[in-house]
Amino acid sequence: MGGDHGPRVTLAACRRFLDEHADARLLLVGLPEALQGFAHERATLVHASEVVTMEDPVEIALRRKKDSSMRVAIQQVKDGSAAAAVSAGNTGALMAIARYVLKTLDGIDRPAIASQLPNATGGSTTVLDLGANVDCTEHHLLQFAVMGSALDSVLKGKEQPTVGLLNIGAEAIKGSEVIKKAGDLLRTAANSGNLNFVGNVEGNDIFKGTTDIVVCDGFVGNVALKTSEGLAYMVSTFLKQEFSRNIFTKISAIVAYPVLSAFKKRLDHRRYNGAALLGLRGLVFKSHGSADEVAFGQALNRAYDAARNNLLDRVRRRIASAAPFLLPASAPAETGQAPAPF
Amino acid sequence: MGGDHGPRVTLAACRRFLDEHADARLLLVGLPEALQGFAHERATLVHASEVVTMEDPVEIALRRKKDSSMRVAIQQVKDGSAAAAVSAGNTGALMAIARYVLKTLDGIDRPAIASQLPNATGGSTTVLDLGANVDCTEHHLLQFAVMGSALDSVLKGKEQPTVGLLNIGAEAIKGSEVIKKAGDLLRTAANSGNLNFVGNVEGNDIFKGTTDIVVCDGFVGNVALKTSEGLAYMVSTFLKQEFSRNIFTKISAIVAYPVLSAFKKRLDHRRYNGAALLGLRGLVFKSHGSADEVAFGQALNRAYDAARNNLLDRVRRRIASAAPFLLPASAPAETGQAPAPF
Numbered sequence: 001m002g003g004d005h006g007p008r009v010t011l012a013a014c015r016r017f018l019d020e021h022a023d024a025r026l027l028l029v030g031l032p033e034a035l036q037g038f039a040h041e042r043a044t045l046v047h048a049s050e051v052v053t054m055e056d057p058v059e060i061a062l063r064r065k066k067d068s069s070m071r072v073a074i075q076q077v078k079d080g081s082a083a084a085a086v087s088a089g090n091t092g093a094l095m096a097i098a099r100y101v102l103k104t105l106d107g108i109d110r111p112a113i114a115s116q117l118p119n120a121t122g123g124s125t126t127v128l129d130l131g132a133n134v135d136c137t138e139h140h141l142l143q144f145a146v147m148g149s150a151l152d153s154v155l156k157g158k159e160q161p162t163v164g165l166l167n168i169g170a171e172a173i174k175g176s177e178v179i180k181k182a183g184d185l186l187r188t189a190a191n192s193g194n195l196n197f198v199g200n201v202e203g204n205d206i207f208k209g210t211t212d213i214v215v216c217d218g219f220v221g222n223v224a225l226k227t228s229e230g231l232a233y234m235v236s237t238f239l240k241q242e243f244s245r246n247i248f249t250k251i252s253a254i255v256a257y258p259v260l261s262a263f264k265k266r267l268d269h270r271r272y273n274g275a276a277l278l279g280l281r282g283l284v285f286k287s288h289g290s291a292d293e294v295a296f297g298q299a300l301n302r303a304y305d306a307a308r309n310n311l312l313d314r315v316r317r318r319i320a321s322a323a324p325f326l327l328p329a330s331a332p333a334e335t336g337q338a339p340a341p342f
Numbered sequence: 343m344g345g346d347h348g349p350r351v352t353l354a355a356c357r358r359f360l361d362e363h364a365d366a367r368l369l370l371v372g373l374p375e376a377l378q379g380f381a382h383e384r385a386t387l388v389h390a391s392e393v394v395t396m397e398d399p400v401e402i403a404l405r406r407k408k409d410s411s412m413r414v415a416i417q418q419v420k421d422g423s424a425a426a427a428v429s430a431g432n433t434g435a436l437m438a439i440a441r442y443v444l445k446t447l448d449g450i451d452r453p454a455i456a457s458q459l460p461n462a463t464g465g466s467t468t469v470l471d472l473g474a475n476v477d478c479t480e481h482h483l484l485q486f487a488v489m490g491s492a493l494d495s496v497l498k499g500k501e502q503p504t505v506g507l508l509n510i511g512a513e514a515i516k517g518s519e520v521i522k523k524a525g526d527l528l529r530t531a532a533n534s535g536n537l538n539f540v541g542n543v544e545g546n547d548i549f550k551g552t553t554d555i556v557v558c559d560g561f562v563g564n565v566a567l568k569t570s571e572g573l574a575y576m577v578s579t580f581l582k583q584e585f586s587r588n589i590f591t592k593i594s595a596i597v598a599y600p601v602l603s604a605f606k607k608r609l610d611h612r613r614y615n616g617a618a619l620l621g622l623r624g625l626v627f628k629s630h631g632s633a634d635e636v637a638f639g640q641a642l643n644r645a646y647d648a649a650r651n652n653l654l655d656r657v658r659r660r661i662a663s664a665a666p667f668l669l670p671a672s673a674p675a676e677t678g679q680a681p682a683p684f
Contacts, residue, residue: 120576131510134518168473168564176476176561203568207576216565219518222510223562224569226545231570234462234549235577235609242605249601256585256594256601263584267577 001030001051001069002089003289011038013296018042027082029073048072052093061093074101077282083307084283086299088291095132102282107319107326111279112144114151116272119209126152126213131222138182141215146322147278148213150315161212164201189325274299343372343393343411344431345631353380355638360384369424371415390414394435403435416443419624425649426625428641430633437474444624449661449668453621454486456493458614461551468494468555473564480524483557487537488664489620490555492657503554506543531667616641
């Protein structure tokens with residue numbers, strides 16, 4: 001039901017997904033009138049009587065709309081009927097409902113939002129947290145590093161992906177108190193072989209691809225992500241303006257068209273759609289609200305890959321092996337904090 | 343003496359600057375051997391016996407190298423011999439020495455680094471702090487807003503430039519505790535007519551150009567700046583790769599050359615070189631270390647414009663008029679904090 005375009009886009013993407021993955025089954029959760037007309041031998045319609053809107057505060061979504069499509073979909077994961085849930089709806093509500101219904105894994109205080117961003121090496125960088133947790137302790141950052149390593153190893157098939165801690169300088173003495181303590185914790189975990197921590201990285205390292213994973217708090221991650229969205233928009237605006245300036249530039253645009261479209265394709269943010277909500281006892285993926293059919297299909301693919309590759313078990317195992325380092329934040333004394341306000 | 347290329351670049355930029363500004367005079371501060379051979383009727387050579395290196399910790403730069411070119415240059419400002427100092431050297435050392443020699447203005451606890459970034463409207467967005475202050479209180483953020491408004495009014499000739507508070511959502515309830523309190527403070531100052539505060543902005547608003555000024559703490563600002571540098575690098579790498587793929591794409595590159603170079607020029611970071619160290623009792627500008635002659639010349643231009651337009655008086659006047667709101671942070675109880683570790 002979610003996203004700027006609703007079922008028109010999501011159902012079309014689902015049909016294509018089913019055509020491309022002969023072993024996949026989909027549970028389509030939504031209002032009966034939205035789903036009617038969709039028929040596929042590997043699709044099951046699951047009805048919900050309510051929809052969480054983009055404007056709904058978390059409390060309304062969580063307490064008043066108990067039969068929302070979002071909640072029903074996540075309940076399918078909880079019940080074991082679905083291997084993963086995918087939504088293009090309200091991020092705050094999705095995170096809150098997922099956390100309430102599925103609960104966090106042992107050793108994890110707070111789920112994090114992780115996504116892949118393209119980098120100059122031609123690969124991708126996994127960045128987390130992208131906005132679920134505004135204030136983080138060093139223990140949360142370590143948990144993100146562990147969860148991000150599990151996700152990245154599934155996505156890239158690399159057993160020990162490299163982790164960088166986002167900071168404002170490469171030296172260990174740089175940054176806030178939390179960042180310095182997080183650096184110490186990550187180094188300790190790395191020395192025991194539980195993490196491939198390479199040290200501090202800076203903002204430019206995300207798109208350079210210096211490390212497989214970049215760990216940061218949700219405030220910083222969200223600003224970095226949205227700043228790059230803004231820059232990408234500006235760059236494409238300038239490029240369009242320059243190519244449409246006069247008849248000569250328009251002709252060059254026609255000549256350069258194949259190159260420009262290859263370039264555009266490489267930067268196409270739709271290819272990177274589908275953020276993982278990590279740290280929960282179930283797989284939940286978030287599509288960008290503005291996703292079109294291709295982008296939403298990509299979010300479905302990510303969920304499919306994560307489920308097939310047992311992401312949940314991998315996260316669990318990594319957390320278990322890193323348990324000695326994770327303990328402090330999981331102790332009752334520190335988990336009494338209010339949940340992140342998203 | 344500073345920057346990756348040293349006097350070869352800085353002196354060449356100085357010569358060009360003098361040629362372009364018939365009313366300007368330069369004091370060139372450095373090692374005698376580096377300056378020898380530079381002669382111009384409006385240039386005075388000022389000798390220093392030491393140089394702060396990029397690797398020098400702040401303590402060494404501040405306590406051991408008392409006759410460094412950086413220190414001597416800032417002393418010229420302190421003594422009234424120079425209207426502004428420009429350096430391409432070690433940022434942390436420059437900030438520490440400037441703060442030590444010049445002191446902060448009344449009402450300002452911490453200087454901030456402010457720079458202009460291009461935006462999609464074709465203008466520029468003033469962003470601060472870009473890395474001088476890792477942990478900020480709401481009062482510091484208000485001070486940045488006031489200082490940024492003064493700088494922006496000088497640069498754009500706009501009396502009441504708009505101010506946005508960098509956050510992870512437009513709603514006032516979003517963000518960390520400090521951000522929420524800063525929002526309240528900024529709104530109060532705006533209601534009294536001391537600030538043109540328009541509310542929260544998100545990362546993408548920096549390059550969209552939603553507001554004239556974007557205020558944030560130095561950690562977030564530094565990450566946003568460097569992330570965009572990384573993305574710009576990746577975009578230009580991809581564009582080059584696509585245009586040099588084969589003989590056909592190379593021909594399109596030749597056809598599109600005028601457009602591509604106009605595009606490149608619009609994004610040229612050298613045009614935005616020259617960050618202001620605001621909040622000091624004197625004007626100090628920082629050039630990027632990697633600056634070439636054009637970029638360093640731009641930093642000189644910024645310092646020249648700031649001096650001609652009495653930036654310092656404007657900052658002072660704005661601070662004075664905003665004094666009722668600035669008071670809490672200037673009270674002794676809260677200024678006992680350790681200086682920012684840069």
